[in-house]
Amino acid sequence: MDGNSDCGKSLSIDWDTDDELEIESMPFSSGVGPATACQEAFAGCGEAGSSNGSQTSRTIHHFVGMGFPKDMVVRAMKENGEKDIEAILEALLTYSAIEDLPLEEEHVSDDSCSSKCASNHPDLLSDQNNFPIDEENTHYSIDKDGTISVLVEMGYQAEEASIAIDRCGLDTPVAELSDFICAAQMAKEADFHLEKHTEAYIPKDKRKILRTEAWNLKRPKGIVKEQMVQDDEEFRLPNPMTGFGVPSETWNIVHRTLPEAALGPPYFYYENVAMTPRGVWSTISRFLYDIAPEFVDSKYFCAAARKRGYIHNLPIHNRFQILPPPPLKIHETFPHTKKWWPSWDARDQLNCLLTCVGSAKLTERIRNKLEESAGEPPVHVKKYIMEQCKRWNLIWVGKNNAATIEPEEIEILMGFPVNHTRGVNRTDRFKALGNAFQVDTVGYHLSVLKSLFPGGINLLSLFSGIGGAEVALHRLGIPLKNVVSVELSEPCQTIVRNWWEETNQKGNLIHVADVQEVTAERIAQWISRFGGFDLVIGGSPCNNLAGRNHVSRDGLEGKHSSLFFDYFRILDLVKSMMSQY
């Protein structure tokens, strides 16, 4: 596909104009820069001194994690002493400024890679066959033990190395493994900084007591809560959760100042659940160029709640809704339920649509309880039924019939075409829809792109799922020129492909299964082919963040949710490559 014809236009957008001015009326604490945050995290870790490995190696991989090449870090430490973190950082910043060159040797002949980020990817230049191009820390290996020992030499713990290899794959370049470990480390230490780390090893029932004790110990009485929250760099969820404005309440639309590093191209849009374990959003924000999250509840866009945080560098004025806007009440959305809705069920909106729904047995139990009591049921029965209805989002579709919501109905609520997910089994439909964007909400935020890209956009869609981003852009009337959609689930891929056909898309759709396959080299190829990406969008897995998960709510380090670091890695690569244009 061509699609390059008006790339010049896409890239000539003036990123420094207008709305990066004035007021910040959101109740966020202002984030600190990544460097400062890392230092603090480091200090916190050092004080506690609980992990193995020498101070030196930890210092090294800390700075490597911040994006400085290892040899430069070593040099800075030699010249400034190993303990003066401030001086080392200062020196590193100076070197980088002086050299103003790609920082790692293998990048010398190539200027398309970041010179300041954690993602220095040697595979940009190496050929596809994993040739050992070597130079210090760029080894390729096919045996795990060998790779581990290389990483250990670099100052990592064997256990970390092993996890990284399992996670990234055996043939992953060492530098990439190093990136992975650093990213995980930074997250871990950020958590540690927030005094969560120790809790992982304490039985759950004792946590509450210990936390209270630690809290009291650390903070003298009389310090107001806001102050403590500020100290811990927490983001507080706004109430009402309307972000920079929703259609019904547009008066709080404001201008905002974005940190310079956050400016595009490309524009980017990141999404995840609002209610995460403590400290997760501040970590995400720190990685995503210190942009404060915009927390929005989709109950202002449709008849179901959906509390999500969005981090993006889009303009925020002149937003508009996808038309027609869906109704906000259950009875308007599903008129057939009105007839059967008991007077004592006061709900007019649904709770968050999840990945699984209640069983038919539950509906049966509720029916039985209601039939036992002729007329209005007793208070305790009503209470039980209401609990179940709210928990499982049941709707009244017949006499005494509180049924689970159908996939088609979820599609309507989520802003997808009816039967968008048809063709895969019911369970998978619920799962995919439960994980999807609410199209009207995301569309509202993305609407500002329409006037910026009249000729359409090139889209990099990570963790695409059932294509919420694509559907939102299409419904906004923004043509999709080239779309790279990264999604592991086959049913989801099929759904997006089918939608692409059914809506007669003129553009070019490329599917990639695994974010791990999105290497610097492939990104470089796409960018040169398409003339760059205009939008990098994605919501990384929330499994380990979601409140409903009592089993493995491990935070950003979790098995699935750690894929956030791939979002960052890929975004940062695109950013640095695009800045070369």
Next chain:
DNA sequence: CCAATAATGAGAGTAGTT
């Protein structure tokens, strides 16, 4: 201030079905 309440893109194991 504290206790009760409500909400929450889940996961693992098991029973039932094709």
Next chain:
DNA sequence: AACTACTCTCATTATTGG
């Protein structure tokens, strides 16, 4: 045997109500 549906599990947050 593979797939699908159901049950049981129980924690961390934010909010509400006194």
